[in-house]
Amino acid sequence: MGRLLDRYIHRKVLARWRQAAQSAADAAPATLRTQRDEARRLRGHLDQLILEADGQLMRPLIGSSQFPKPLGTDWYWRPDLWRGPLPRSGVASAPRKVTMDQHVSLFHDCRLSEIGIRQTRNTRDNDLAAFGLSLEVFGFTGSFLSLTVDLPVEATQGFSKQHLVRVDVHAEAERPSSIMARLNIQHGPNTDQVLRPLDISHTSSVADFDLAHLPLNERRIDKVWLDLIMDNPAMNRIILRDLTFCRHYRADL
Structure with a gap:
């Protein structure tokens, strides 16, 4: 009424x-x-x-999983951190391990932590993800700084050496920087890795991981995760506007 x-x-x-x-x-x-x-x-x-x-x-829709995918994609995923708000948006002085949510964690070995990590709201016209992740580093004397993303169980189902795994990163940095993307696949007692560079001087950087050469035991794949390893992170601010994964079969030769 x-x-x-x-x-x-x-x-x-x-x-x-x-x-x-x-x-x-x-x-x-x-x-x-x-x-x-x-x-x-x-x-x-x-x-x-x-x-x-x-x-x-005009802001990207919260919860959206939409993004471009290659033909033949049979699994795709945008982690929750880029889809919806976290209960704890960030940490000002990050310890050596920071768990942002059930999938995303930050690791480093710097004694004096001058590292801040925070979830931010995307507002640009070309943003597809609702949220981003801001990483601010001042002094850094450690040997590594990496962001780890654990893929969900669904990513391991039907996983085979005939697949290509694509990681698409939309990032920006205050000063020139590079990121190495390392895909880790645990199968039984063994873990195999594939390393690819990401060029974040461009708005979008894509890494395709070809699994054909790996000695995978396809029936025993237990876990898949990605490490984003920051090179020379001191005195820089890196914003990961979006991070997406998809799995598709390679074209027949």
Whole structure:
């Protein structure tokens, strides 16, 4: 009932202002002055509403899993950190291991931690992920800094040496930097790795991991994870705007 009444009132208000606009040319000056003052007050509220609504609706949709995928993709995934808000958005002085959520963790071996990690909201027109991950590093005297992403169990189901695994990273950095992407596959007591460079000087950097040469025991694949290893991270700010995975069969030769 309340919604019906709201719609009725809305129609009556629209009709009133439509009539006022159509009759403005013949209205008396006193009437025009009153209507102008009322319209200005109303326009102020409407402009504020439109501005806020545009800002909210132009942002990437929370929970979205949509992104471009190669033909033949049979599994794809965007980690939750890039899809929705975390209970804890970040850590100012990161210890040697920081668990952001069930899939994403940060590791380093720097004694004096001048490292901050924080989830941010994406707002650019070309962003597909709702959130990003900001990594700020000041002094760094350690030997490694890496972000680890554990792929879900679904990624191991049907996994074979005929697959290519694609990782697409949308990143930006305050100063030139490079990232090495290492895909790790645990099968039984063994773990095999494939290493690929990522060039974050471009908005999007894609790494394709070919598994054909690996001595995988396809029936015993237990775990798959990705390490993003930051090279020379000191005095830099790196924002991972999006991170996506997909698995597809290679083309027949």
